[in-house]
Amino acid sequence: MTDITMIPGPIEFDPEVLSAMSHQSVAHNSPQFVEVFGSVLTDLRALFKSTDPKAQPFVIAGGGTLGWEIVGANLLKRDDKALVISTGFFSDAFADCLKVFCDHVDVISAPAGEAPSLGEIETALKKEKYNLITLTHVDTSSGVVIDIKAISELVHKVSPDTLVVVDGVCSVGVEPISFDDWGLDFVLTAPQKAIGAPAGLSISMASPRAVAKVESLEKIPVYFGNLKKWLPIMQAYEARKPAYFSTPAVQNVYALQVALKQILHNGISLDQRFENHKQVSDKIKKQINDWGLEIIAKPGLGAHGLTCIYLPEGVTLPDFLPKVAAKGVTLAGGLFKGINTKYFRFGHMGVSAVDPKRDDVDRTLKAIHDSLVEAGYKC
């Protein structure tokens, strides 16, 4: 039995996606690759449910973290004001990144498992005129999903000039997102989570308003992540013409193409995919609760692509994780400040959750159960 990686990214990848990673070398400006890259950009529009031709997808070699920098450097000026809605480690790190580019970054935080309320956000938006708000759709450290649709509506109502930026690293492909309809201005993500392709790319989607902001800036304070440089490149590739700024990660883009095709062109609608993920997530969370374990996310706030679970009293991570690993399952430790040693994270995105031919979730639940029993917990 093969070992399985059940952390909240990198997730298990479909064999066809992995096979595309070893595509033979092709020139980055060859007709074959231009077609592949172009189709990826077009498919990303569908993934984000965006039909506005003036919205702009980007795929750039780099880590998911590069997406934060792209936001900070391209959508904020030094004297702008940004508001960060934090539900954990990654939201806070996003704020740290923005502070490199902007002198005024406020953060509204919540205790582990909770989320700032609409009321708190409204108060902040009324007190200060923010140029940009960031919403970490799912914070991978807490497993909390926030209602970005409701928050975006609120922002458009009380502070219509504020750009709505979403960190969708752990949400795109598993949680519903309607880029145009929800009035989002920028969503950044990465392939190695619910999209299901290997790490190494920063993926993002910009609204016409966001593109206009980039174009309005006299000086972008970075080079590699400068969207003014990338905009004509992405437009060219999507129009099936080669263009050059920096060599793309050719093989990773091939793999992304396959992953997107599997999500978008497999006869199952995006909404059905989200529903399937939700059912798997509900089943996992019910089982965890039935064993008497506590989930960090409060009811109604649990993300559908991962579950963060407190260890029972007396069981420690250095004891528990190797026991699970010995059963061929990799889980992740904690990251949320103050409680990071007290919980573990179980990722259930992509093929592991929604490919009916795979039993990764059941194997993982059994590995968790048996390891807890071995550690002396009764469940």
Place this chain on the structure above:
Amino acid sequence: MTDITMIPGPIEFDPEVLSAMSHQSVAHNSPQFVEVFGSVLTDLRALFKSTDPKAQPFVIAGGGTLGWEIVGANLLKRDDKALVISTGFFSDAFADCLKVFCDHVDVISAPAGEAPSLGEIETALKKEKYNLITLTHVDTSSGVVIDIKAISELVHKVSPDTLVVVDGVCSVGVEPISFDDWGLDFVLTAPQKAIGAPAGLSISMASPRAVAKVESLEKIPVYFGNLKKWLPIMQAYEARKPAYFSTPAVQNVYALQVALKQILHNGISLDQRFENHKQVSDKIKKQINDWGLEIIAKPGLGAHGLTCIYLPEGVTLPDFLPKVAAKGVTLAGGLFKGINTKYFRFGHMGVSAVDPKRDDVDRTLKAIHDSLVEAGYKC
């Protein structure tokens, strides 16, 4: 017969390297991957012929271009002074990148095929106190290789505080580099050229002086390429401990591991590898000259991993390149300002040049010959 990519990067990759690209998913902090990443960092020291434990290799997800930004953001302050030695398009683009971070960037250029002389560089170094000099070892637009050993010696003699930075994107793995012995402070490169692994990583090596400069800076003006963030990560992985700043491109690192093993642990010394590349390059250049074609690089300045060749009078790129492509060989057009439509580029790095089981170079020479004949040129 498979099509072959004979541009100056991405090059043809060995099947074992490509196979490693489709390695099954593993957690970025798993013992397996920590071992792989650690061994890559250690092997990079060998590739750079560096034995100083205080020198520091870095491998970061991103394009080769990211390496320029890392230099600009981590080794230059806004009011520092930088000198760029330019032999073409990529040297000039490096200068453009540095200007984002530094207000004083001077460029010494040379006509196509030539290189600034040691005398010119010495004069500049004596006229102005530069904090940093950049040397594009091989400019991929002109096919010119410069004598970085001699220039570094000169810099250390006349301006010992100046950091010596080398763009080795098109040189590491094909041109000799002795990082410690030559007193280099920073070499940046990418896997898709003479190292022979797919694009998607920025690879670099920093001297203790360069690391000290990074550590001395109060504020690094970028986030993703901030070496202060990456330094502890690289040190941890090389000590075979996991650490996290941004998810590495796991599969690309697996492929890089195989490529480095093939270069370093195959029974052929690095020096012999360079000599083998030189012999192939000499053979190509002689054949090109024998056909009456002109090489852009002046005698003695020809790089050993690519050859840039003027088209004969009356033959155009839009006519010539598709004729070559029809024979299953991809070559590249020109990039050097003013002459970009007048020449083509033939890459001969890595397995295509030095794997005796492959006939890529002979196939390419024949495709060039036959295409020229078809286009009406007698050779």
